[in-house]
Amino acid sequence: MAQALTAKGRATRARIVEGAAEVLRAHGVAGTTLDDIRGRTGTSKSQLFHYFPDGKDALLLAVARYEADRVLADQQPHLGRLDSWESWGRWRDVVVERYELQGDQCPLGALFLQVGRSSPGARAIVTELMRQWQEQLARGIRALQGNGLVSADLDVGRTSAALLAGIQGGVSLMMSTGDSAHLRAALDTGIEHLRLSGPGRARTSCGPGTPLP
Amino acid sequence: MAQALTAKGRATRARIVEGAAEVLRAHGVAGTTLDDIRGRTGTSKSQLFHYFPDGKDALLLAVARYEADRVLADQQPHLGRLDSWESWGRWRDVVVERYELQGDQCPLGALFLQVGRSSPGARAIVTELMRQWQEQLARGIRALQGNGLVSADLDVGRTSAALLAGIQGGVSLMMSTGDSAHLRAALDTGIEHLRLSGPGRARTSCGPGTPLP
Missing domain, CATH: 1.10.357.10 (Tetracycline Repressor, domain 2)
Incomplete structure (x- = not known):
């Protein structure tokens, strides 16, 4: 999936992962919803789905890699x-x-x-x-x-x-x-x-x- | 609590903990109920309550100590x-x-x-x-x-x-x-x-x- 992204797409994805990491560090995994992450990173639902079609666990794994x-x-x-x-x-x-x-x-x-x-x-x-x-x-x-x-x-x-x-x-x-x-x-x-x-x-x-x- | 037990009581409690440890090792914490532990150790509900009045977590902690x-x-x-x-x-x-x-x-x-x-x-x-x-x-x-x-x-x-x-x-x-x-x-x-x-x-x-x- 990540391989197919354009440079701009990769940058957006990286921005989401980075923002998510900050939210997760501050509020913990249990205390964080996808809406919190969307709010923090200024991402729409469809954007989030575009970059992480497999859902929350896929996003969490991307944050773990980060x-x-x-x-x-x-x-x-x-x-x-x-x-x-x-x-x-x-x-x-x-x-x-x-x-x-x-x-x-x-x-x-x-x-x-x-x-x-x-x-x-x-x-x-x-x-x-x-x-x-x-x-x-x-x-x-x-x-x-x-x-x-x-x-x-x-x-x-x-x-x-x-x-x-x-x-x-x-x-x-x-x-x-x-x-x-x-x-x-x-x-x-x-x-x-x-x-x-x-x-x-x-x-x-x-x-x-x-x-x- | 354990301090107040008689020698026989301590032996019974130890038998429960040991049996529980075997069940938990075999089937995992998620796959084990108090009934499984009672069955394995031949303990009645009231006996289990007598030795572990604080419930399952107290029993699990006793197993952890063991x-x-x-x-x-x-x-x-x-x-x-x-x-x-x-x-x-x-x-x-x-x-x-x-x-x-x-x-x-x-x-x-x-x-x-x-x-x-x-x-x-x-x-x-x-x-x-x-x-x-x-x-x-x-x-x-x-x-x-x-x-x-x-x-x-x-x-x-x-x-x-x-x-x-x-x-x-x-x-x-x-x-x-x-x-x-x-x-x-x-x-x-x-x-x-x-x-x-x-x-x-x-x-x-x-x-x-x-x-x-």
């Missing part, structure tokens, strides 16, 4: 540039700040609750988000290896998977406890692990806290 | 005896096996979906489960320290928090992807991190094991 993109966009430009310890530190701060600001609100989780967490559409969005996220972490680890900061022997796939798992678990524990301690611990321990696996071990004479050139 | 206890019980005796690399390895295998067997079923998650994930009762159960789990991991790390296998300078609180976060995230990614790769990666990287922080480094004059002021 929110998933935002998860990664919010971590930029740091996530895409993890080639030094400084940039890893900045990225870590941005991730913590993002989730602390979000608090116990999880826009994606709320949407998935509505459309069915295990529906194929929801699963595809989560799987793709996690794949992209892990790939960017892996690229960052390879950049550290390329710059001689981390041992070339480190298993990049496993390490990036573990780091992603730690972030997911840290966020989910934060939703339960209201405290970002686990998220911070996962990020800090994950980065410390990269440092410990680094060539600093081979060269000796400096610890993980030492700024490496 | 399931939370099972999460830790399933990891024993290994989780309570993490004093050597061998025991950490056995524990790791048991955790992976437990969650692979469970597949995309999450009895606790399903119960919480019903009683409200953020209801005080559900939150209290999750918080207590996570506290106990992390404390047992911390005790294991301290045992390694006591046996001279891990540097005494390792931050036990942070490391155990990170490991718990990795497990939680690994399990939740497994629910989305159907694959235990992230859970394995989190456990293996977490244990490798303990090894890397080991006393071999602490004895040298530098490195992460070096006491940081």
